Every structure is written in C-alpha cells, then in structure tokens.
Amino acid sequence: NAGVTQTPKFRILKIGQSMTLQCTQDMNHNYMYWYRQDPGMGLKLIYYSVGAGITDKGEVPNGYNVSRSTTEDFPLRLELAAPSQTSVYFCASSYSDRGATEAFFGQGTRLTVV
C-alpha cells in the first residue's frame, strides 16, 4: 500500500515549456486534489476531483489543467510554464461520502521555472 505517489520529485522547466505532474493513489479514494505551496505560505487548492470523469476548479486554477480518467490517477498539466508557477505541488486524496474524513498527501513535486 503505497498511498499517494507523485512523480517527478524535482523538475526545472524553461519559460513556455509544458509538463505533466503525475499523481496516483492505491487506496480507492474517490476525492483527489492538487495544491501548490509557495515559500512560507500555506497550501492553495488548484483543482479537485470527486470521482472519475469529474473535475472542478479550486482557488488558483489559472495556467493548469487536470483530467481524471481513472479512480487512481489525477495528472496536473502545465501548458505554458511561467516563473509564477515555481512552487511545490502536492497531490492528495480522501475517501468522502458524508462526514469527516482525513486526506492523504504525496511527498510533493518541487518545480522551478526559469
């Protein structure tokens, strides 16, 4: 049981390049999330998904896209990288029907755009 796995752990992109951050979970969780964390700040929600085929915007979605074709995977796509997207990205998942639940986080992807 690996939990939430993110790849890559580190990446340097040039301005204008594109990339996909991978996230997979093996807990059969229906909810998945992408957050970004800038230095000294809390996490901000980029996108989330309540199940396969369903995604929605969070607080800071501009410049990103997501898809959820399976329960396990929730990739985050950066189409035209900008320096403002330099951040640490965390993927998380939770099982949520109704009531309180805990979210499990991956170890993060540290992205630098130069």
Added chain:
Amino acid sequence: DAKTTQPTSMDCAEGRAANLPCNHSTISGNEYVYWYRQIHSQGPQYIIHGLKNNETNEMASLIITEDRKSSTLILPHATLRDTAVYYCIVSDLYSGGGADGLTFGKGTHLIIQP
C-alpha cells in the same frame, strides 16, 4: 479568507506537553475542526479532527471549547520529531477534506527544544 487564527510560532521543551491554540470564532454548526502538520519539505500529515467532543488518538488530543469558537491541540510528550508547522482547519460536514478541499492558512511553527 482564513477561518482560523493561530500563533505564528511556539517553542516547547522536549518531553513536555505542547499546547497549540486555534481560534475559529465563525465556525458553523456542521463544520469540523481538523489538525494537520507539515514536517519540513514533506506533504501534510493528518493528526486529528473533532466536531463537538474532545478527541484523543495515538498522536494527540483535541480539546474543543463548549461554544466551539476555539480549540487546543495537545501533543502530550513532545519529541524533536514533532518540530513542524501545525495547521488548524475548519471544514463542513459534507466536504470535510472532501469536495472543496481543505483551506490551509500559515499555521503555527512549533519548535521543540532539546
């Protein structure tokens, strides 16, 4: 806007109880109080949550005031490994780590002193 207010930083001696306060004066009746922590450069880790009653698990205790406007996370015997940023989060019953994710503020940086 953050729904919670926490001190920016706190110190605690190793082996002593660490008491982390959180104000959430605008909490509504169906909102849970969650605590997560983030050890340097890692993904956030769930600690505990509660609605009205005090809660205890293997990691910590959560004390919620009767009016639910504030709470205290207690680490009973702090160790150096408990040095981390601790986030107090309020979230409603049907998202609770679910549909709209968790809103992270800046948290409290707890430093355990040897």
